[in-house]
Amino acid sequence: MFIDHIRIYAKAGDGGNGHVSFRREKFVPRGGPDGGDGGCGGHVILKVDPSTDNLRQYHFDPKLIAENGQHGSKYKRSGRGGKTVVGKVPPGTVVYRANADNVQDAVKLERSEEGIDLEPVADLTEEGQEFVLCSGGVGGKGNTHFKTSTHQTPTESTPGTEGDRGVYYLELRRIADAGLVGFPNAGKSTLISKLSHAHPKVASYPFTTLQPVVGVVEFGDFRRCTVADIPGLIEGAHENRGLGHEFLRHITRCRTLLFVIDMAGSEGRDPISDLEILRKEIREYDEELGDFPWIVLANKMDLEGADEKLKIFQARFPKVKIIPISAELEEGLEPLKEYLNEELGYRA
Structure with a gap:
């Protein structure tokens, strides 16, 4: 609990x-x-x-x-x-x-x-x-x-x-060094289960994660960082819709934000629109959150159409750091771990 x-x-x-x-x-x-x-x-x-x-x-x-x-x-x-x-x-x-x-x-x-x-x-x-x-x-x-x-x-x-x-x-208000931010079914729970020894519930329906799950990512040489899988966000969360403030208060103390985007649009969503909505909800809740360090994790790259949408996404956000991954197949996780180690890693 x-x-x-x-x-x-x-x-x-x-x-x-x-x-x-x-x-x-x-x-x-x-x-x-x-x-x-x-x-x-x-x-x-x-x-x-x-x-x-x-x-x-x-x-x-x-x-x-x-x-x-x-x-x-x-x-x-x-x-x-x-x-x-x-x-x-x-x-x-x-x-x-x-x-x-x-x-x-x-x-x-x-x-x-x-x-x-x-x-x-x-x-x-x-x-x-x-x-x-x-x-x-x-x-x-x-x-x-x-x-x-x-x-x-x-x-x-x-x-x-x-x-x-x-x-x-x-x-x-601070439960981890990095917070996974994304819509329901974006793959946050699967990702944290592959990065760490945390075992969140994983299923293909919205709001599988109802409470934050914190995982410890080990880098070797006794270095580590903590990553939180926080309940999925919906549009209007800053007005306390959905899980609203239950989610948003946790990211006010994270050192960096990892936006997990379903790059294949498998739920009928648009990746560009998803990121814009997420960024807007965070700024509406707390203006200071808009200045937090953040990157994009382009998830579900193993699905059809993801490569093409990634090119469009990169053209729309040329200055944003994007790490393509497939949490399900554990592809692209090493570059992600290198980033986390460099930015957030500390000796236990």
């Missing part, structure tokens, strides 16, 4: 209360105040873990709750601080706070409902990066702190403060 966005509830620990007590030891029947301070509550922290590739761990338990601080006690003993909870997230996780009148209302809200106000609070991209999602409460002061020269037996203490809490949305 691949989970790329989820709502969670987070609650930091409350601070422990300060204690009121007085020394009552043998031969010290009227000792001074000795109430200890309360311990601080634990924080809720999100930490980027490169070994985590999605948010699946929060699907069945969508909450992060830290431990409360313990109360102070006599003999000036401070309460133990609450344990901090660390939630692991993959690189490229964007964190939003759900603003509502109260936490109970926010818990009931879904991301798609009207009226919910999402405030971005963190963009977690670097390995090991940490973000304090909720700060723990501060421990209260014991009555020891209220003793003065004129107030020898104070009975005052302060309670611990509450820890922060709230409802948050986690959204994964």
Whole structure:
């Protein structure tokens, strides 16, 4: 199960209360105040873990709750601080706070409902990066702190403060170095299965891929890169038609885009029109995506008519890098791997 966005509830620990007590030891029947301070509550922290590739761990338990601080006690003993909870997230996780009148209302809200106000609070991209999602409460002061020269037996203490809490949305926006962009049935799933050890579902009907599939492409000398087979795009995706934003948000963090075009037009489509529509949908969703590095993978070159259409396509886009391939027959994959290694390869 691949989970790329989820709502969670987070609650930091409350601070422990300060204690009121007085020394009552043998031969010290009227000792001074000795109430200890309360311990601080634990924080809720999100930490980027490169070994985590999605948010699946929060699907069945969508909450992060830290431990409360313990109360102070006599003999000036401070309460133990609450344990901090660390939630692991993959690189490229964007964190939003759900603003509502109260936490109970926010818990009931879904991301798609009207009226919910999402405030971005963190963009977690670097390995090991940490973000304090909720700060723990501060421990209260014991009555020891209220003793003065004129107030020898104070009975005052302060309670611990509450820890922060709230409802948050986690959204994964970078899942791979390169993203395969194309219409349904363009051959993206077949291609990634040939390039890597990923095993997406492959069939000859639209939207075979309903969730992103990430494959690791090995180049030798311990060099590699990751490529994502993302659900097929349709015209109007920037308006959230079809899988719309479920697809488009994933390519905002890819380092390069690989447009997979059915060069044979086997679905009755026109390759030139397909590329123009795909480019338009991407720009409409996010103008910055239009400036991303990109190339064209002319797929299905083994089918009749593909060679002729490729010549027309090259004449229409003379400055675009085009790599002819046949994912089904594994033809043209070596030039593609050389390109990926040169542009995106890194040592594991």
